Amino acid sequence: MHNPSPLTPYPATVTKIVDETGDVKTFTVEFDDPQVMENFGNKPGQVAQLSVFGEGEATISITSAPTRGKFLEFSVRRVGRLTNVLHQFEVGQKIGVRGPYGNWFPYEMMKGKDLFFIGGGIALAPIRSLIDFALSDQYRKDYGKVEILYGARSYNDLCFKHDLFERWPNCPNTKVYTTLDRPEEGWDGHVGFVPNYVEEVNPSPENKVAIICGPPIMIKFTLAVMEKLKFADEQIITTLEMKMKCGIGKCGRCNIGSKYVCVDGPVFNLAQLKQLPPEF
Amino acid sequence: MDSRVVNKGQLPELLDKLARDHTLIAPVREEENVTLFKKVSGASEVQLDYITSDVSPKGCIFPQTEKTISYTYTGDTLEMKEQDEPPKTVLFGVRPCDINSILALDPVFEGKFLDTYYLEKRKNTVIIGLSCSTILSTCFCTAFNSGPCDGKGADLMFTELGDKYYVEVNTEKGSSLVEAYSQYFSKGDTDKLAKAKEEQAKKLEGQFRRKVDLEGVKQVLDENFELPYWDKVFKKCLGCGICTYVCPTCHCFDIFDYVTGEFTGDRFRCWDSCMFPDFTLMAGGHNPRPSRKERVRNRFMHKLKYHLDRYNLDGCVGCGRCISKCPVNIDITQIIKDLKEVGQNA
Amino acid sequence: MMDVIQQLREQAKKLLEEKKVEMVIGFGEGTELARTTPVFITNPEEVSALTWGPLCANNLVKYLIDYQNLPGNVAVVVKGCDSRSVNRLLTDNQIDREKVVVLGVPCSGQLDWKIVAAAVDPAAKLKGFSDDGESFTVNTDAGDYKFDKKEAMLHKCLVCENPNPVVSDITVGKEQPVKNYEDRFAEVKALEQLGTEEKSVFWDKQFSRCLRCYACRNVCTVCTCRTCVFDQMQPMWVSKRNNLSENTAFHLIRAFHVAGRCVDCGECDRVCPVDIPLRKLNQKILKDLGDLFDAPTPGSEAGLASPLGEFATGDPEEFM
């Protein structure tokens, strides 16, 4: 059989588009050759390179769990050349996908534990794959209580509203905490920044893993709270972003010290993170 | 190991034949002071008395610009075409440092994700090395387990000795080539020539001006990411791409699309440089290496530590190009010396 | 030349000690005999790192663009040609005159370091230089090496218009005579004689080997754009593909972008790792500007506007 080079994407079709916020859309994508999906084998936390032909490629987290079905979902924020064009896409248009790349959340090691997810803004996207994985019929029994604490600047900035308000709260032994940075008319939920809300909720580190993803400033303050709550570094897991091009450890730009985020990451626990030079 | 002899007078004929049957890439005098590796059609274009080419020959295997795919995309139909198989190539006249650099690049492009662009060219290329006979003041290959006559990594290694080339046959690929052109490769007095080569190597090794000692340097870098020293070094750097583009071991690249028609385009990969600000610039304007300080540090860290950490191979081969080409005299051997000192004073 | 070094150090020391400047940018000893390297001195005790001689080709004015933003003033050592850059940056409002102290050094020419490096014993230690007007002698512990200026000097120095800095706050060293070893535009005129086809063959050969390392841009004192068109991704004016067509686009855009502002310091030409004769392009434009607009070399006088940046009724093209 033809052996495609590692930089050649597989053709795929956009089958569904959901507007999440003013500048984030979620694209459901299916490979044109179903065999590709069979072999894809993405694990929660991994990323893919999306091709929009004529614009190039962008690294995007696979936000769907493999347990959800024979498709991939990508939540994409409009920030530049490729993402602008992708946001003009209509159902039925073709894109290219290559991957999956990077490591994944250590879901084996998390078995039998409670999971506490903390996310801010669009950064719920990379951890959503693990949430859905742990909440799937197939694996729900492997994990204890699942809690999701998520915040955004305003109601309109909340991604995955359907998941937050309908799907996840109805899963067994699952709790969702949502917060907005500022009060807003019609919002009777929590108001305040994510790190403060975490402190209020006061999760106990007992048999728990915290999975955190958000803008750098949120991560910084949340980590301080986690330390206060006595979470050990190994119990705190996050995913990093660096500029990426190849995704396969060759093009040299995503390094933090000797590690390439595209192959050695993007998932790191805090203990590993502390070993890396502060260059991210 | 097998060895052969080629009469100097017969080399042009051999090169002509090689060029006829393969793509022959060899050093060419492009301008009075510029030597580059280029495709040649015969011996008359080849410059044998060069010392170090101005740009390394890595581009024969990892070209500066390379089309990865061509696509036709109409919105609802998509077709992609991959690269054709690379031609059978002979890369002639490569100096030991540059051969060593290909060995340093191999593991980057091998591994879990096989980089077929590089690996197919690598597979289809026979590397014929050429021992040095002049040592430049910037050369320091001996610091990296190599030397002016070291044939490690070459399929065939030529050493000029009087009116003959002593040829070491190091690999299967090399020996097939010798067989195919056996009329040029005689058995001759190879023992005597082997001895002469050893003497020549020893003599040349005495001529290195830069005595570079790497002992302890990696340890300093392992233990210190922040060093006040970097604040000093980067100030004069212009942030250009010279040092990385001339370097035989740099492998960074960018990928982008080039539109050729309403529905068609090509995707390319092109050399890139960690000395450029946009190399790591991210969406939202965050840049993990925001100034030349971090970028200069990254380059030397990569050469002297990161490559070793990842592949257990040196990231520099001592070709000296970045030293002679840097417009502001940032000199990796000085950096090595200074880092050693930093370590000793720590 | 030794006394120039001594005076430079004294002046630098004084400036630093009296806190007139926070930093002195000058030339220091390089890692090889034939090379010097830019040094950035902030401590008056370290002025002995400063040196001077016929191996100081770099135009240090480039650094002012970055380092003038430091707290405190900056002093910079300039040769005649470099001083045109100071004027040019002032005209473009790129530097603040108040923040810069110009340490001008009259210059009798700069040697091509590669010619020197090829001639001297690589193990030799530099002792000093002397200049008899027509040649430089490099004195080393392994003997003296004499370099005929006509043979070993940079081309820009053979046709130097301003050996004495045109702007200077503190001048160190004796005034130097203007000596033209050849017609300033001889090389350009020779190129002009070629037919269109031959010109294209000549430049295609040059441009096709360009690495697009952008050293010529980064070293240039009149390249001060915050985001250079060549780095812009949206729209991508020139792609990163390295081929003759993109490379030619790069070179033509570059040449025209510095047209009328290029001070002919020759730095782009000097730094090019593959010896592309960029100065010939710039000089062609300089020559045309002289012929068409009677324009002097940019920067050679204070406050000179760019001939392409203003309109005069006497301009040869009546396009408006």
Ligand SMILES: Cc1cc2nc3c(=O)[nH]c(=O)nc-3n(C[C@H](O)[C@H](O)[C@H](O)COP(=O)(O)OP(=O)(O)OC[C@H]3O[C@@H](n4cnc5c(N)ncnc54)[C@H](O)[C@@H]3O)c2cc1C
């Ligand atoms: C591990 C990882 C996971 C990511 N997951 C998501 C996700 O789930 N959803 C999402 O919307 N975005 C995600 N990103 C960011 C996304 O890759 C960039 O926003 C995207 O590549 C920008 O492409 P563009 O062509 O629209 O922007 P461009 O026009 O190319 O550039 C706009 C800006 O984005 C920067 N940029 C370009 N490419 C990248 C890149 N590969 N990584 C980071 N910055 C870049 C540019 O330097 C520039 O500042 C992720 C990035 C990484 C590294």
Ligand code: SF4
């Ligand atoms: S060649 Fe010199 S000036 Fe240019 S980026 Fe490299 S170190 Fe800096």
Ligand code: SF4
């Ligand atoms: S770092 Fe410099 S000396 Fe080392 S291999 Fe690269 S160009 Fe040669």
Ligand code: SF4
């Ligand atoms: S990171 Fe820098 S030094 Fe390392 S290979 Fe890439 S360009 Fe070269």
Ligand code: SF4
């Ligand atoms: S052009 Fe004139 S001032 Fe400039 S280096 Fe040459 S001789 Fe000196």
Ligand code: SF4
């Ligand atoms: S310095 Fe030379 S090689 Fe580099 S971009 Fe300029 S012309 Fe091209």
Ligand code: FES
């Ligand atoms: S994205 Fe290319 S090395 Fe990581």
